[in-house]
Amino acid sequence: MSGELIVAIVSVAIAGGALVVAILSAQSAKDQARSAKESAQAANVQASSARDQVMAAREQVAAAREQVAAAERQNELSEQTQRDRAQPYVVADVRASPHSGHLLQxxxxxxGNSVARDVRVSFDPPLQRRLGPDSGTFDGLDGGITFLPPGGSLSWHLGTSFSYFAEGQAPPPPSTVTVRCHGxxxxxxxxxxxxSLADFAGQAAEADAGSLAKVEKALRDLTKTVDRWRTGR
Incomplete structure (x- = not known):
């Protein structure tokens, strides 16, 4: 065998080995690329899961904050309700007298449920008193009321209802009532x-069942009964 043939055979062997190495290297690179791709996909899945967990945690925190805020509002409302129940509740009104339906007071x-102190009542425009010669601006409350216990009331005569609604006379204008006090x-x-006093226009003038007029009638009836018993009638 000549030396040239041996060199050729060796060259072919070397080329074949290089080819094998190249093929194996390409396959390894392909496997590495596939593995890298799979790793990247797994990382994306983990990142997405982490984002979902973060969002869920944020939603839980927001829900917890809303619950705390709702509890605080409920507590404040409960405290305010308790305070309101413990405060006085003073109103000023014009009513027909229980003893004479024609007389307005x-x-x-x-x-309320507690003593009212330093009660101040104002009427705008002021109420007008109409009690015959005693007429003019109602000033019975100008000095205020020192205190008013729960269930307590005070009254002042204002005028007879027919004096406010005489034929051809304009009814009194409505007044804005403002009541202030301390509890x-x-x-x-x-x-x-x-x-508005106009609400009393045309109202039936009747005393209630517990008025002095009813008591007086009962006494008169009793007197008549006693007189009949004494005379034998």
Whole structure:
């Protein structure tokens, strides 16, 4: 065998080995690429799962904050309700006298559960008193009321109903009533509302069943009964 042939055979062997190495290297690179791709996909899945967990945690924190805020509001509302129940509730009104339905009275009443102090009542425009010669602006409440216990009331004569609604006479204009007072927790929020004497126009003038007029009638009936018994009639 000549030396040239041996060199050729060796060259072919070397080339074949290089080819094998190249093929194996390419396969290894392909496997590495596949593995890298799979790792990247797994990392994406983990990142997505982590984002979902973060979002869920944020939602839980937000829900917890809302629950805390709702509990605080409920607690504040409960405390305010308790305070309101413990405060006085003073109203001023014009009513027909229980003893004479024709007589109108200004009545101030405490419907709350505690003593009302330094009660101030204003009428805008002022009420007008119409009691014959005793007429003019009603000023019975100008000095205020020192205190008014729960269920307590005070009244002042204002005028006879027919004197406000005489034929051809315009009815009194509505008045805005403002009531201020102090309770156990300090100054009570002012109570403001409208009052109209026109509501009494055409109202039946009747004394209630517990008025002095009823008592007087009962005494007269009793006197008549006693007189008949004495005379034998």
């Amino acid at each position: 200004v009545v101030v009443e405490n419907r 156990p927790f300090g100054e009570v929020e002012p109570l403001v509302y409208d009052l």
